[in-house]
Amino acid sequence: xxxxxxxxxxxxxxxxxxxxxxxxxxxxxxxxxxxxxxxxxxxxxxxxxxxxxxxxxxxxxxxxxxxxxxxxxxxxxxxxxxxxxxxxxxxxxxxxxxxxxxxxxxxxxxxxxxxxxxxxxxxxxxxxxxxxxxxxxxxxxxxxxxxxxxxxxxxxxxxxxxxxxxx
Numbered sequence: 001x002x003x004x005x006x007x008x009x010x011x012x013x014x015x016x017x018x019x020x021x022x023x024x025x026x027x028x029x030x031x032x033x034x035x036x037x038x039x040x041x042x043x044x045x046x047x048x049x050x051x052x053x054x055x056x057x058x059x060x061x062x063x064x065x066x067x068x069x070x071x072x073x074x075x076x077x078x079x080x081x082x083x084x085x086x087x088x089x090x091x092x093x094x095x096x097x098x099x100x101x102x103x104x105x106x107x108x109x110x111x112x113x114x115x116x117x118x119x120x121x122x123x124x125x126x127x128x129x130x131x132x133x134x135x136x137x138x139x140x141x142x143x144x145x146x147x148x149x150x151x152x153x154x155x156x157x158x159x160x161x162x163x164x165x166x167x
Contacts, residue, residue, distance in 0.1 A: 015060030095128025
């Protein structure tokens with residue numbers, strides 16, 4: 001499976017997860033409103049967060065292939081170590097998750113630079129746009145001090161290894 005296909009699949013799964021994970025929050029908002037009918041503000045924040053999560057999750061599912069094509073071009077040649085593609089997919093998905101989670105929690109939080117939704121939003125944007133660079137950095141750190149021609153190829157079928165072969 002190419003990084004593009006993996007990215008499209010996982011972006012769609014992330015959209016479904018984001019959509020499904022906010023359903024209990026809607027139930028809690030409605031339960032609090034039933035117990036205290038004067039709590040319009042809490043119901044409004046709960047519905048706004050739910051609506052943002054539904055729209056964001058639906059957008060991820062609908063535009064998953066477009067996002068995967070932009071993030072992980074199918075024609076791009078990876079000259080880096082084995083595994084760099086899936087790692088950049090993972091970093092981008094974490095960025096999407098934290099961005100949408102921060103957006104969904106933003107309406108009910110007090111706005112200060114150190115509030116958790118703001119930090120999640122900033123972290124998500126940084127992970128999303130820096131996914132390729134982070135994957136390259138991670139691969140560089142993982143394979144530091146090794147011969148690049150053999151790094152990660154011990155278990156790769158079809159790769160010739162110098163030296164005696166086991167009988």
